[in-house]
Amino acid sequence: MAANYYRGYLRSHSDMEHGRARFPSAASTHRPLVLGALALMGLLQVASTVMILLHLTGYLREVDLSSAQPVEEVHSEPIIADALRDTQTREKCKRRNAAPVAHLSVKTPIDFSSTEPAVVTTVHWDQDRSILIRFKYHDGRLVMAEQGLYYVYAKTCFRYAADHASKKQDVSNAQLIQYIYHEIHSQSKFRPVLLSKSGGTLQWSNRNYNMYCVQQGRSVRLQKSDGLFVNVSNSWLLDPEPEGTYFGAFKMSN
Structure with a gap:
């Protein structure tokens, strides 16, 4: 068991x-x-x-x-067009919101045939090399686009050198005067108002290089469509360099 x-x-x-x-x-x-x-x-x-x-x-x-075309190729042109439109719109807005500013340099070549000292000539300016923001330019004149208090300035340089000797002009007692005028648009007839003048009587030697510059500026209240222009005596002596002869204005307040 x-x-x-x-x-x-x-x-x-x-x-x-x-x-x-x-x-x-x-x-x-x-x-x-x-x-x-x-x-x-x-x-x-x-x-x-x-x-x-x-x-x-x-x-x-x-x-x-x-798809027959890549995505980038289909949409590239609309994107570029939209970007250009946006840039142009921004530039227009900047110019619309910017304060009125104008700066003009003398137009060359200068062809003033008159050498009479008593003749006063309106200076013309180079519109292609100008700055015109909310301003217009016509026949030597700056035209206001809106009313306000403006500062107006002008500079003109006169020079006499050997290249002027062919004119046989006596410059031993030359009057070199600059005038800034204001045309009031509201008047029935444009009667320019003299805003300022400056200059002097120079006794230059015919055989040496001589140069003389006049610069002035002032504030003035202007209305829409008013005009500003510059006159000079002995315009045949104007210096054609844009750094020496220019004209401009800018708005300071309403």
Whole structure:
């Protein structure tokens, strides 16, 4: 009886060992499937992430063969046109909001045939090299675009050198005078009002280079469409350099 019990114990112990051996075998069979599923999920995750990034960067739209033209080529002209319109609009707004300013340099070449000292000539200015913001220019005159208090200035330089000797003009007692005039538009007839004058009587030597400059300025209240201009005596002696002979005005207040 004891022998039968011992054999039963051995059998049960052997069965238990065989039973534990079968469990690890099942786990080792499913491990490759689990790892494969995890790897597939990882690949799908990477692929979806790449697709989202490509879509956000616009790469997919650029390589889309359904469109005959690239995206940039289709939209480049409207974008450039819009940018130009925006720039022009900003420039117009700046000029509209800017204070009135004008600066004119003398127009060359100067062809004043008269050498009579008593003759007074209106100076003409180079409109192509001018600054005209909310001003107009006509026939030597600055024309106001709006009323207000303005500062008006002018500078004229006179010179005598060997190239003037052919005129055989006596400059030993030359009067070199600059006048700034104001034309009032509201009057029935334009009767210029003298705003200021300056100059002097020079005794120059005919054989040497001589130069004399006149500069003046003042404030004046002007109305819309009023005019300003500059007259000089002995205009045939005017220096043609734009740095020496110029005329301008700017608005100080309403």
